[in-house]
Amino acid sequence: MCACILGYKVRKLPDTISYYADEVYVIDDVLLSEFHADLSASALEGLCRELGPRTVLMGHNYENREVAPKLACKMKNDLITDCVKIERDSETGCLLCTKPIYGGNAYAIFQLDTEPQIVTLRPKSTESLEKGVSAGQIIPFWHKVSETDALSKSLEIVPEGHVVSLTQADAIVAGGRGVKTAEGIGELQKLVEVLKKYFSKVELGASRALVDEGLVSHSHQVGQTGEIVNPQLYIAVAISGAAQHMAGIAGAKKILAINKDPDASIFGASDYGVVGRYEDIIPALIKQLMELQ
Ligand SMILES: Cc1cc2nc3c(=O)[nH]c(=O)nc-3n(C[C@H](O)[C@H](O)[C@H](O)COP(=O)(O)OP(=O)(O)OC[C@H]3O[C@@H](n4cnc5c(N)ncnc54)[C@H](O)[C@@H]3O)c2cc1C
Structure with a gap:
């Protein structure tokens, strides 16, 4: 299991997360110093193309609600958002994603069969991982983020x-x-x-x-x-x-x-x-x- 951290001057952050992952990829770029969905999606696309992950899991927060669809679009694949449970079908290898529908009155299970399977997971919907005994490897990942990847710009930053x-x-x-x-x-x-x-x-x-x-x-x-x-x-x-x-x-x-x-x-x-x-x-x-x- 790999983790990924994006941002600027975030090289110190992986120390904690490395105890919960085998490898931590760090994408450190001045253009990622403030959140920008297009630039984050571009950086993640670079990592996905390099690693070829089977599944990409993202927290279902404000930022990722914007980043995940852009990433799925770049990878030309499906995305299931706001899941509360994920499991792998042991026979087919497909990912089964459970999410609330009809305003939370029912649950539906969606099957993702092509890779990378991109999913956003509702915060706190699963038990926290136990801290590992040893730290995973921290690997700087260089991907050229370009300002031309930004299709929108922020007009106001809320303090x-x-x-x-x-x-x-x-x-x-x-x-x-x-x-x-x-x-x-x-x-x-x-x-x-x-x-x-x-x-x-x-x-x-x-x-x-x-x-x-x-x-x-x-x-x-x-x-x-x-x-x-x-x-x-x-x-x-x-x-x-x-x-x-x-x-x-x-x-x-x-x-x-x-x-x-x-x-x-x-x-x-x-x-x-x-x-x-x-x-x-x-x-x-x-x-x-x-x-x-
Ligand atoms: C597509 C769509 C998406 C929506 N998304 C959301 C959403 O994300 N979040 C959301 O909240 N709503 C959402 N809504 C709106 C939702 O349908 C309701 O209209 C809304 O939640 C009602 O808000 P309310 O309970 O505050 O108001 P009301 O339904 O008007 O209820 C007010 C309550 O206050 C009580 N009350 C009044 N005075 C007092 C008092 N002095 N002391 C104690 N109790 C008092 C009343 O008895 C009443 O029960 C959405 C609607 C649509 C169509």
């Missing part, structure tokens, strides 16, 4: 401080249409801060309704057309539980729903439910958590 990382969060407090106001968002943000005492990474999430209202940016959106998340705890505040939202939280270990409507469908998919106005429940929850500290 690091504003980047939301929902897929890495251990706990998410997500607001829905019922939150309504900036003051409401402020209350949820207070809960986020309090939960940071208990979880290492806590983020503010949102349903599409709240994003459409313009109260938070799209980077907070959870669901079919937002992020697919896998936190230990997902607190859904004033979210009804539409299929497109639920498609994003099937991987959450525990779901706590707060909704004033006892018939809200989200209660059917939650581990814990509180019926009431979030304006009353959230301050009470914050108070209880503060008293525990």
